[in-house]
Amino acid sequence: MRAHRAPGAVSGHLAVANALADAARTATLAWFRRPALSADSKESDRFDPVTEGDRAAEDAMRALLARLRPQDGILGEERGSSQGSSGLTWILDPIDGTRGFLSGTPTWGVLIALADSQGPFLGIIDQPYIGERFTGAPGLAEVSGPMGTAPLATRAARPLSEAIIFTTFPEVGTPAEAEAFHRLAGQCRLLRYGMDCYAYALLAAGQIDLVVEAGLQTYDIAAPIAVIEAAGGIVTDWTGGPAHQGGRVIAAANATIHAEALKLLSLAGEP
Known part of the structure; x- marks a missing residue:
């Protein structure tokens, strides 16, 4: 097992990931269902929206990473990529489902992943408005939210x-x-x-x-x-x-x- 996937290292990475998700919750909810919210389109031939909530959330997460994990790379939807020296990259989608965010539906989420050369091994899907957080990492699969904390497990086979x-x-x-x-x-x-x-x-x-x-x-x-x-x-x-x-x-x-x-x-x- 790679050192950064070992239990002790994963625990530290999870603490950072949860801090990022907390920061993104605050940033996104400051804009969600607000009358002043508007959107620009990233493309000219179809509506591909980006809002101030998207930018604010990614900026908040990047600011935390600059302080907590300056050695790691970052790939974000809104601010692009930056190289690191650790072999690890944080992959950030500050609002996945911006169309839903703009429409007021609580089905968008904040996506946070940590990847090495083999791919992502830690991830969070966070829904700030509902207050649900789905977390996956080596040895951990759980959801926390209004109904408490419970393990995650996919469905068994069926036709x-x-x-x-x-x-x-x-x-x-x-x-x-x-x-x-x-x-x-x-x-x-x-x-x-x-x-x-x-x-x-x-x-x-x-x-x-x-x-x-x-x-x-x-x-x-x-x-x-x-x-x-x-x-x-x-x-x-x-x-x-x-x-x-x-x-x-x-x-x-x-x-x-x-x-x-x-x-x-x-x-x-x-x-």
Whole structure:
């Protein structure tokens, strides 16, 4: 085991991660459901919003890291990347689900991950308004919130015909990706849209079976990978390979349903 993944080191990393999540809670809630909240678009051909809440949360987390972990690298959605000397990188998505944040729905979240050259090994999915925090790390998988603290565990295997599947956008990605996704979703009992990172938290908590998306960035998926894997689930790309670079992603509650879903998604062809 690498030294930074050992229990003593992980405990220290978790303390930093929780401090980051606390800072982001304060920063995001200062803007959530406020009449003055507005959004700029990152792209000219479609609405890809960013708000003052996004920027404030990432700035607050970066300020803490500059003080607590100046030797580590950072990759953030809003402020880009900075190199470190430790071999560790904090991956920050200050508001995953900015469309939901802007709309006032409590389904967005703050994503915090810590990764080494092998990928993310510690992650937090935090929902500030509800007050839920889903945490995954070596030897730890738990959720804390209004109902107390409880262990996280993904669902046991069951037929695809009984599965609940989530994605964020009905379009999913390219026409070929959408066709493959809807072929899979058509075999499931229930399809739901629009939960952003909260869908991955629900999978880790044992509520649903699959989350399938395309066109993701590293900061969209790094924290969910760590949380879901700690809870016993599987996250890969649509070919079964590593997913921590983003792109096409499937998160599954167990190996059985993951294998069934991959058979249908593999028909999408090459990206």
